[in-house]
Amino acid sequence: MKVLCVAEKNKISKSVSASLSRNNFQSRNTKSKYVKNYSFRFNFPQWGDCDVIMTAVSGHIMQKEIPSDYGWGKVPNDSLFKCPIVTRYGDDNAKKIAENISELAKSSDVLMIWTDCDREGEYIGWEILKAAQEGNSSFTLDNVYRARFSHLESKHIYSAACNPVRLDKLAIDAVDTRMEIDLRTGYCFTRLLTDSFRNVIKSDSVDDDNNNGNSTKNKKKNDKMISYGNCQFPTLGFVVDRFRRIKYFKEEEFWGIDLNLKKDRKKFPFIWERNRLFDRLQTVCIYQNCINEQSDNVVVKHVSTNPTTRYAPLPLTTVELQKDCSRYFKFSAKDTLQVAENLYTKGLISYPRTETDSFPRSMDFRHFITMQTASSEWGEYSSSLLNETNHKFRVPRRGKHDDEAHPPIHPVGYADNLTGKEKTIYEYVVRRFLASCSLDATGSMTSIKVQWATETFHSTGLVVLERNYLDIFKWDHWDSSKKGLPNVAVGEHIQISDATISSGKTAPPQPLTETELISLMDVNGIGTDATIADHIDKILTREYIIKQKLGSGKSSKEVFHPTILGYGLADGFGKLGFNNISLTKPFMRKDMENDLADICQGSKPKGQVLKETLDVYRDAYTITDEKVSTLVNAYKTALNHSRS
DNA sequence: GCAAGGTC
Numbered sequence: 001m002k003v004l005c006v007a008e009k010n011k012i013s014k015s016v017s018a019s020l021s022r023n024n025f026q027s028r029n030t031k032s033k034y035v036k037n038y039s040f041r042f043n044f045p046q047w048g049d050c051d052v053i054m055t056a057v058s059g060h061i062m063q064k065e066i067p068s069d070y071g072w073g074k075v076p077n078d079s080l081f082k083c084p085i086v087t088r089y090g091d092d093n094a095k096k097i098a099e100n101i102s103e104l105a106k107s108s109d110v111l112m113i114w115t116d117c118d119r120e121g122e123y124i125g126w127e128i129l130k131a132a133q134e135g136n137s138s139f140t141l142d143n144v145y146r147a148r149f150s151h152l153e154s155k156h157i158y159s160a161a162c163n164p165v166r167l168d169k170l171a172i173d174a175v176d177t178r179m180e181i182d183l184r185t186g187y188c189f190t191r192l193l194t195d196s197f198r199n200v201i202k203s204d205s206v207d208d209d210n211n212n213g214n215s216t217k218n219k220k221k222n223d224k225m226i227s228y229g230n231c232q233f234p235t236l237g238f239v240v241d242r243f244r245r246i247k248y249f250k251e252e253e254f255w256g257i258d259l260n261l262k263k264d265r266k267k268f269p270f271i272w273e274r275n276r277l278f279d280r281l282q283t284v285c286i287y288q289n290c291i292n293e294q295s296d297n298v299v300v301k302h303v304s305t306n307p308t309t310r311y312a313p314l315p316l317t318t319v320e321l322q323k324d325c326s327r328y329f330k331f332s333a334k335d336t337l338q339v340a341e342n343l344y345t346k347g348l349i350s351y352p353r354t355e356t357d358s359f360p361r362s363m364d365f366r367h368f369i370t371m372q373t374a375s376s377e378w379g380e381y382s383s384s385l386l387n388e389t390n391h392k393f394r395v396p397r398r399g400k401h402d403d404e405a406h407p408p409i410h411p412v413g414y415a416d417n418l419t420g421k422e423k424t425i426y427e428y429v430v431r432r433f434l435a436s437c438s439l440d441a442t443g444s445m446t447s448i449k450v451q452w453a454t455e456t457f458h459s460t461g462l463v464v465l466e467r468n469y470l471d472i473f474k475w476d477h478w479d480s481s482k483k484g485l486p487n488v489a490v491g492e493h494i495q496i497s498d499a500t501i502s503s504g505k506t507a508p509p510q511p512l513t514e515t516e517l518i519s520l521m522d523v524n525g526i527g528t529d530a531t532i533a534d535h536i537d538k539i540l541t542r543e544y545i546i547k548q549k550l551g552s553g554k555s556s557k558e559v560f561h562p563t564i565l566g567y568g569l570a571d572g573f574g575k576l577g578f579n580n581i582s583l584t585k586p587f588m589r590k591d592m593e594n595d596l597a598d599i600c601q602g603s604k605p606k607g608q609v610l611k612e613t614l615d616v617y618r619d620a621y622t623i624t625d626e627k628v629s630t631l632v633n634a635y636k637t638a639l640n641h642s643r644s
Numbered sequence: 645g646c647a648a649g650g651t652c
Binding site: 008033034058059060061064066072090093120121123124181182186187188190223230231232353528530531534535 | 649650652
């Protein structure tokens with residue numbers, strides 16, 4: 001029997017080949033530079049000793065497209081809601097990969113799909129089946145095998161090979177639905193917006209004066225692209241929302257009581273339990289009452305000291321990596337992913353696109369920690385984790401997310417010759433990994449409550465007892481309180497040093513940081529770990545948002561503001577009066593995700609979801625088209641406001 | 645010229 005195995009990427013096909021063949025496999029180049037064919041023998045329980053060829057694709061092979069008959073300007077925009085959709089090869093390389101599969105399929109008796117165990121992986125499996133059918137029409141959904149695996153440990157891979165299932169047609173339907181909705185709505189709204197803003201906004205990069213816009217060719221070239229995407233717009237919405245909260249923020253004055261106590265010739269500040277009141281008179285009355293009743297001392301009501309813990313970090317996911325690299329190093333999410341990919345291809349870290357925050361049970365932590373003992377910076381710490389007598393090592397905590405395809409990001413090789421961003425991110429991944437293998441930090445928290453007439457005040461103080469992971473994860477700060485607490489007992493009277501009424505004003509929120517934006521997208525299901533950075537980058541290049549440095553020195557950070565165009569678009573879409581929907585909020589995407597889950601469950605057919613969803617977008621399109629002047633005017637208003 | 649999702 002001849003068995004053809006196909007993985008989602010070469011890396012996996014090589015690793016699976018090595019596991020199944022016990023490192024006894026031959027490798028051949030293909031026409032695609034990303035893919036190799038590996039051959040070996042394997043004894044499958046259902047077919048006996050087989051000749052196996054294992055190859056891979058490189059992500060999706062095919063791409064959905066609007067047919068050229070429905071090109072820009074050739075048809076009414078809304079015909080894109082019902083026009084046929086064609087699929088073609090993503091690029092030349094994808095075609096070579098598909099041909100490699102068709103060719104191999106000709107002489108194969110069995111086809112086994114080894115794509116990632118997620119929705120997209122199921123769909124890529126379907127694309128692989130289609131390519132195989134070109135060469136061997138006997139392969140169908142009913143006889144193709146699908147290996148289910150969630151990591152690359154040999155035993156697990158062996159078991160996956162021996163217990164294959166079928167491709168999940170429902171998951172394939174779900175992905176197909178998402179693709180169709182994104183394509184139709186994206187193209188349709190993009191054409192409308194770009195055409196509507198044609199004479200209102202000019203691209204910066206062209207010489208407008210020399211071009212009167214008569215030539216279609218020049219028109220295209222000079223147009224500013226105003227793209228719409230089901231992820232782009234909610235992303236823009238997050239930035240605009242924060243901007244609005246700042247813009248319309250009304251500051252309020254508040255009052256409080258500052259109390260300083262005196263003991264052993266030292267002063268200790270205490271915090272009012274009511275924190276602050278927005279009523280000056282009430283604050284003054286309370287203050288006067290305290291002074292009158294008990295003018296020079298307070299009574300200690302409560303003293304407690306409790307152990308407290310600061311948890312070592314969870315195993316690292318893509319989104320966490322991007323958030324921390326933005327926060328600590330000011331790297332954009334896109335740069336971070338790019339650099340992490342370089343480190344991955346150099347064999348230094350594991351696959352950098354993962355949602356999983358718990359390591360496989362069989363993970364050999366010692367192996368990966370041992371590698372790091374060579375470092376002059378963290379080698380000593382790594383050795384101390386390995387030292388059995390001091391019990392510094394612990395199996396990392398387990399998070400609740402599992403993409404069932406990749407383990408958390410961790411170092412898999414050692415290097416000390418890296419420079420620039422690669423050095424920084426590698427060090428981060430290593431320290432984070434070592435930290436997750438370290439004990440939690442411990443401390444003791446003392447809390448004192450005192451009573452001054454009717455009012456209660458408190459103060460807390462932290463003493464860090466064991467730093468543990470903090471020693472290696474240097475970006476996390478948890479320090480003993482500098483001020484300390486007075487040494488007091490319950491019932492004791494303490495002298496008041498001074499008590500004053502303070503006042504302040506509420507402050508507006510800060511503009512959105514990239515860390516916050518990534519979090520918002522992540523929790524709202526806008527994009528995936530692999531695409532969140534792309535969506536942010538896209539609306540930056542479309543000039544819907546800009547990045548700005550806020551503050552100076554060590555505390556400076558980079559934040560996002562909407563541009564006039566971005567604000568105008570979000571504001572304009574808000575004024576169109578859709579029926580209970582918003583294109584700049586994440587809810588439509590969430591609804592669609594729920595529908596896709598229903599398709600996977602079999603509780604809603606693909607056709608129904610497509611129709612219902614596209615109907616909603618089509619209504620929105622019709623309204624946008626009718627009131628497009630409202631949209632343009634919102635932009636003009638924003639422009640005028642910015643000039644005045 | 646236009647989306648989002650894979651991967652290099």
